[in-house]
Amino acid sequence: xEVEETLKRIQAHKGVMATMxxxxxxxxxxxxxxxSTTVQYAGLLQQLTMKARxxxxxxxPQNDLTFLRIRSKKHExxxxxDKEFLLIVIQNPTE
Amino acid sequence: xxxxxxxxxxxxxxAAAPAGPRPPPAAAMFEDGTAPGAAxxxxxxxxxxARCEAKSCQTxxxxxxEAAVQSQSSRDAAVQTDQGKAAAWGxxxxxxxxxxxxxxxxxRVEDVVIKELNKNWTSHAFDGFDVNWTDQNxxxxxxxxxxxxxxxxxxxxxxxxxxxxxxxxxxxxxGRLNDGDWSTEKxxxxxxxxxxxxxxxxxxxxxxxxxxxxxxxxxxPSQPSLIAGGLFSGEVVVWDTSRTEDPxxxxxxxxxxxxxxxxxxxxxxxxxxxxxxxQLLSASTDGKILVWREERDGRLALAEGFALVAQQxxxxxxxxxxxxxxAAVGVTSLSFSHxxxxxxxxxxxxxxxxxxxxxxxxxxxxxxxxxxxxxAPAELAxxxxxxxxxxxxxxxxxxxxxxxxxxxxxxxxxxxxxxxxPLISLQLSKKYLFCVRxxxxxxxxxxxxxxxxxxxxxxxFTGDVHLFDFEKSSQKPAVSIKQAxxxxxxxxxxxxxKQTQLLAAGDATGAVKVxxxxxxxxxxGPREMxxxxxxxxxxxx
Numbered sequence: 004x005e006v007e008e009t010l011k012r013i014q015a016h017k018g019v020m021a022t023m024x025x026x027x028x029x030x031x032x033x034x035x036x037x038x039s040t041t042v043q044y045a046g047l048l049q050q051l052t053m054k055a056r057x058x059x060x061x062x063x064p065q066n067d068l069t070f071l072r073i074r075s076k077k078h079e080x081x082x083x084x085d086k087e088f089l090l091i092v093i094q095n096p097t098e
Numbered sequence: 099x100x101x102x103x104x105x106x107x108x109x110x111x112x113a114a115a116p117a118g119p120r121p122p123p124a125a126a127m128f129e130d131g132t133a134p135g136a137a138x139x140x141x142x143x144x145x146x147x148a149r150c151e152a153k154s155c156q157t158x159x160x161x162x163x164e165a166a167v168q169s170q171s172s173r174d175a176a177v178q179t180d181q182g183k184a185a186a187w188g189x190x191x192x193x194x195x196x197x198x199x200x201x202x203x204x205x206r207v208e209d210v211v212i213k214e215l216n217k218n219w220t221s222h223a224f225d226g227f228d229v230n231w232t233d234q235n236x237x238x239x240x241x242x243x244x245x246x247x248x249x250x251x252x253x254x255x256x257x258x259x260x261x262x263x264x265x266x267x268x269x270x271x272x273g274r275l276n277d278g279d280w281s282t283e284k285x286x287x288x289x290x291x292x293x294x295x296x297x298x299x300x301x302x303x304x305x306x307x308x309x310x311x312x313x314x315x316x317x318x319p320s321q322p323s324l325i326a327g328g329l330f331s332g333e334v335v336v337w338d339t340s341r342t343e344d345p346x347x348x349x350x351x352x353x354x355x356x357x358x359x360x361x362x363x364x365x366x367x368x369x370x371x372x373x374x375x376x377q378l379l380s381a382s383t384d385g386k387i388l389v390w391r392e393e394r395d396g397r398l399a400l401a402e403g404f405a406l407v408a409q410q411x412x413x414x415x416x417x418x419x420x421x422x423x424x425a426a427v428g429v430t431s432l433s434f435s436h437x438x439x440x441x442x443x444x445x446x447x448x449x450x451x452x453x454x455x456x457x458x459x460x461x462x463x464x465x466x467x468x469x470x471x472x473x474a475p476a477e478l479a480x481x482x483x484x485x486x487x488x489x490x491x492x493x494x495x496x497x498x499x500x501x502x503x504x505x506x507x508x509x510x511x512x513x514x515x516x517x518x519x520p521l522i523s524l525q526l527s528k529k530y531l532f533c534v535r536x537x538x539x540x541x542x543x544x545x546x547x548x549x550x551x552x553x554x555x556x557x558x559f560t561g562d563v564h565l566f567d568f569e570k571s572s573q574k575p576a577v578s579i580k581q582a583x584x585x586x587x588x589x590x591x592x593x594x595x596k597q598t599q600l601l602a603a604g605d606a607t608g609a610v611k612v613x614x615x616x617x618x619x620x621x622x623g624p625r626e627m628x629x630x631x632x633x634x635x636x637x638x639x
Contacts, residue, residue, distance in 0.1 A: 083211050
């Protein structure tokens with residue numbers, strides 16, 4: 004439906020290698036990768052997002068996390084956090 | 099008067115006696131006298147002791163005996179836990195998701211994410227930005243120079259090196275490569291454990307006597323003590339380095355099945371039927387590629403075999419006329435594809451490489467009889483070199499099986515398994531190239547060992563190890579390491595897959611040098627796989 008179309012639009016963007024949506028408990032809801040890789044990403048990134056959010060709020064309680072980007076040698080992982088879901092996009096930015 | 103003397107009387111008499119002569123008693127009315135006392139015995143004391151009397155104890159022994167133990171024995175009947183959330187993780191069984199809230203979420207974040215994706219794509223913020231997490235090693239150092247003095251005294255050369263499964267032991271085989279004759283001299287296989295303290299480069303940890311020159315070695319990929327070797331006499335033997343008395347555990351013997359020419363390559367191939375088991379494969383210049391199976395009494399028996407015969411080599415338009423008839427095609431090197439375990443590439447004396455498959459069915463027109471029918475494995479012949487091919491190596495990174503081949507013409511061809519013409523043909527040096535190997539960590543790096551050859555009209559023997567990096571330059575080597583002084587071609591080299599900065603190279607002086615590579619050879623760059631794919635897709639028609 005519309006959900007699939009939105010995800011397809013994101014996935015079709017230049018350089019995007021994978022897209023996944025996980026819920027607040029870390030369970031993948033939609034993914035373009037295989038199961039075991041998705042589960043691995045979901046668990047690790049959820050913990051990291053929680054940690055990043057608590058870091059931001061500890062420094063300034065009026066502040067909150069809006070976006071998380073991790074840049075590595077091979078690609079860039081982007082996490083859009085929310086109360087109920089987490090959108091993870093992995094992009095390979097070859098300049 | 100004779101009345102009884104009264105008590106007063108006596109007392110007085112007694113008292114008055116010492117005084118002197120007593121006056122005669124006066125009037126007899128009151129007289130002194132004494133009377134005996136009266137004693138009364140106590141009654142209560144005896145009565146009391148009459149009441150306490152020591153009697154005897156009269157308790158009998160209470161008999162006790164162990165009758166029985168009453169412990170409970172239990173047995174698990176059933177477990178009553180709820181289905182955990184972790185149980186059904188397949189994304190197919192999707193968690194209860196409120197479709198509308200998911201849609202709302204996605205609508206909220208879509209714009210932000212797309213904006214970031216676009217920014218990323220066009221950003222130059224991280225161009226050339228690299229982080230060093232480990233200490234950078236700038237140069238290539240020689241860590242150890244290992245040799246066996248006895249073998250060096252006999253002027254034996256190192257024909258092959260191999261690292262074991264754990265990456266801590268390096269083994270080398272001694273033999274002769276520049277001899278054309280049939281030789282029966284004994285040779286050695288030596289191993290050194292580089293992680294031991296007190297490593298003595300002149301004393302190997304283990305020296306095994308081989309009945310004839312050992313031409314090639316291969317350690318077992320998962321059992322760190324098994325090592326297979328191919329001999330000049332055509333035998334294939336397996337040694338177990340953990341046994342102290344006699345390390346030889348299997349041998350093929352000189353049967354009709356065995357090779358009749360020196361064995362130039364042994365490999366362990368994973369067994370299709372038993373997942374963890376490996377079979378031994380040997381290739382020799384008599385054209386046969388044989389797969390061995392271990393038998394009970396320490397003999398190796400033939401499991402399957404292939405034979406390359408000139409007649410059955412698939413021709414392509416560019417190849418020159420090959421030897422006619424049933425001439426055997428001598429195999430000098432072999433390499434298995436890392437992605438398809440049945441596909442392998444062989445290099446032959448004629449100067450070309452062949453793509454072969456273990457699944458081939460056609461029988462070979464091979465002259466000599468053998469117990470197992472031999473099959474013809476060749477499927478595709480690649481464009482030839484100007485001389486015999488001494489080494490082939492399949493890339494561990496590329497799906498389409500890029501492989502390298504090198505030979506006495508000093509050229510290295512980078513081929514794709516799918517087409518006959520090489521993708522890139524490099525003239526590395528004017529000398530013979532004896533060995534070429536892909537790096538196990540960097541998809542764009544390979545090493546080549548060079549040796550004797552004709553350069554500028556003189557026959558020079560200096561040996562080099564060339565490290566080539568396609569990322570830096572596709573024309574000349576990134577680093578050329580001089581192995582030793584003159585007159586010393588380098589015959590073999592191997593990368594260490596576990597400690598990826600180590601490279602072992604064996605040369606003609608009988609020494610094995612272990613080189614430590616600089617960091618740029620051990621760390622994969624950010625876009626190497628892409629570069630490799632690009633290289634592979636340059637198809638020259």
